Amino acid sequence: MNVTLLLLTLVFSLVNADCGGEFKIICYFSSWTGIHPEAKNCTHIVYTFARVEDDNTLTGVWNNPLKEFKNNKDPDLKVMLAVGGQDYVIRRANEMMSKDEFRQKFVISTTKLLRTHEFDGIDLNFEPSEALGPPSSPNPQVIEDKKRFTVLCKDLQEEYAEEAARTGRTRLLLTITISGVKKQLESRFELDELAKCADWLNVQTYDYRGSRDKVAEHHSALMPAASATDEDKDLNQDSAIKYIVGTGIEPSKLTLGLPTFGKKFRLTSDLHDLGSPASSVGSVPYTELCRNTNSGWQRVFLDDRKVPIMTKGDEVIGYDDLQSMELKINYAKEQRLGGIVIFPVNFDDSAGQLCNHGKFPIVSLVKELTSNYTVSCAPLTTPPLNTTTAARNRTKNITPKWKIPRTDYFGPNIGPYRYHRRVNNSARILNSIYIVPCVLFQIFFLIV
Numbered sequence: 001m002n003v004t005l006l007l008l009t010l011v012f013s014l015v016n017a018d019c020g021g022e023f024k025i026i027c028y029f030s031s032w033t034g035i036h037p038e039a040k041n042c043t044h045i046v047y048t049f050a051r052v053e054d055d056n057t058l059t060g061v062w063n064n065p066l067k068e069f070k071n072n073k074d075p076d077l078k079v080m081l082a083v084g085g086q087d088y089v090i091r092r093a094n095e096m097m098s099k100d101e102f103r104q105k106f107v108i109s110t111t112k113l114l115r116t117h118e119f120d121g122i123d124l125n126f127e128p129s130e131a132l133g134p135p136s137s138p139n140p141q142v143i144e145d146k147k148r149f150t151v152l153c154k155d156l157q158e159e160y161a162e163e164a165a166r167t168g169r170t171r172l173l174l175t176i177t178i179s180g181v182k183k184q185l186e187s188r189f190e191l192d193e194l195a196k197c198a199d200w201l202n203v204q205t206y207d208y209r210g211s212r213d214k215v216a217e218h219h220s221a222l223m224p225a226a227s228a229t230d231e232d233k234d235l236n237q238d239s240a241i242k243y244i245v246g247t248g249i250e251p252s253k254l255t256l257g258l259p260t261f262g263k264k265f266r267l268t269s270d271l272h273d274l275g276s277p278a279s280s281v282g283s284v285p286y287t288e289l290c291r292n293t294n295s296g297w298q299r300v301f302l303d304d305r306k307v308p309i310m311t312k313g314d315e316v317i318g319y320d321d322l323q324s325m326e327l328k329i330n331y332a333k334e335q336r337l338g339g340i341v342i343f344p345v346n347f348d349d350s351a352g353q354l355c356n357h358g359k360f361p362i363v364s365l366v367k368e369l370t371s372n373y374t375v376s377c378a379p380l381t382t383p384p385l386n387t388t389t390a391a392r393n394r395t396k397n398i399t400p401k402w403k404i405p406r407t408d409y410f411g412p413n414i415g416p417y418r419y420h421r422r423v424n425n426s427a428r429i430l431n432s433i434y435i436v437p438c439v440l441f442q443i444f445f446l447i448v
């Protein structure tokens, strides 16, 4: 055979080794809610969460509950172990990364733990549960941590390659869960470096809103709100993916986070709209949301953000149902992403009895929409997002009653108060300056 041709073929296959291939269906699986090993349509199950011990070793896992299932029923399944998750573990991990000897001890200990319990790889998930997380300002500590994270990634990559060569076993996988917020991505991750040392990057495209926010908003919008301004424009999936791909990362190196839960807010004033003052009440699992649809909650689909909310009284839940999930899965395909991360798979309807859409409706939906699909290496041509979903009648479409126009709460030159998405302080102050004399005047009038 012509040597040049051989070389060319080799180079071509190397270049293409990183793009294309199977669309990954990654099921994050929390150990605390039982085991659903029959989630067969997952290509990867990520078992959560291991910790970094005080002596800098990987710890917190005493067995692999999916080992038997994998060995006996689904040999192609990859079972990975995630480390991180909680804030104290993230702090511990930062300490571990701060010294070469700590980091080296950790790296060696991961191989030992993963091999002992027959895991196929590790996911570094040092993302706080609230997207705005640690400071994103480029202070010296943040810059230092950013570099250290790359060093850890490279050390793990080297260790796993070396271990595989030495033992003849399949190399352990290395993935990283990264923030889905542009500002965090800029300041905390050397994305180009991480994309080289990790097998892929899971983008945490949810938890955009939470208890830090004093207003009601969707925690996992696909697109920005039409009314979004400034940094709020970045708090959605599309902005995150476009930003990362814009830095030159191969899209198939990214997976899109698909939350199986909603986030509930309780309105704290009588303003009833997204952007109104509210306090975060917590997360609501998908199965629980299915029950809500039959108990007086009203669903409203947000055409700009491409996700639904449900409302009842003074409560509002931003969540995903099969309709918005379909849009998100199609988005991942259109953007040539490497896969979807279902977070967590525990909240899918494993028995099919709560949501009336069969067993594992979420995992099955991802499988169905991607079954004949392989991630392509063709250059990105940015096709428009097809937001017309097939009429499946999966979700009830209820006419929004939530936004009943109201004409009270007018302030000078700021229009109806309730339409202000973010109640900004000066608007609030202006309003109280206006309202207080008004009320006083009326009281005075009544007395007279």
Ligand SMILES: *[C@@H]1O[C@H](CO)[C@@H](O)[C@H](O)[C@H]1NC(C)=O
Binding pocket: 038, 039, 040, 041, 359, 360, 363, 364, 365, 367, 368, 369
């Ligand atoms: C896997 O996905 C297919 C296609 O959506 C579905 O028909 C099947 O029921 C799913 N199997 C399981 C075990 O979830």
Ligand SMILES: *[C@@H]1O[C@H](CO)[C@@H](O)[C@H](O)[C@H]1NC(C)=O
Binding pocket: 368, 371, 372
């Ligand atoms: C996948 O492709 C096969 C063969 O082309 C076809 O028979 C099958 O119906 C396809 N499945 C889906 C879900 O499109």
Ligand SMILES: *[C@@H]1O[C@H](CO)[C@@H](O)[C@H](O)[C@H]1NC(C)=O
Binding pocket: 386, 387, 388, 389, 390
């Ligand atoms: C968009 O998706 C819908 C439903 O799957 C389909 O009927 C329609 O033809 C698609 N439109 C385009 C432009 O691909």
Ligand SMILES: *[C@@H]1O[C@H](CO)[C@@H](O)[C@H](O)[C@H]1NC(C)=O
Binding pocket: 391, 392, 393
């Ligand atoms: C969806 O619901 C509408 C109205 O209830 C009905 O007319 C239509 O046939 C249903 N479509 C499907 C695909 O079931």
Ligand SMILES: *[C@@H]1O[C@H](CO)[C@@H](O)[C@H](O)[C@H]1NC(C)=O
Binding pocket: 413, 414, 424, 425, 426, 427, 430
């Ligand atoms: C806040 O509201 C006031 C009054 O409407 C406006 O002048 C100001 O520009 C707003 N500030 C921000 C940061 O949106």
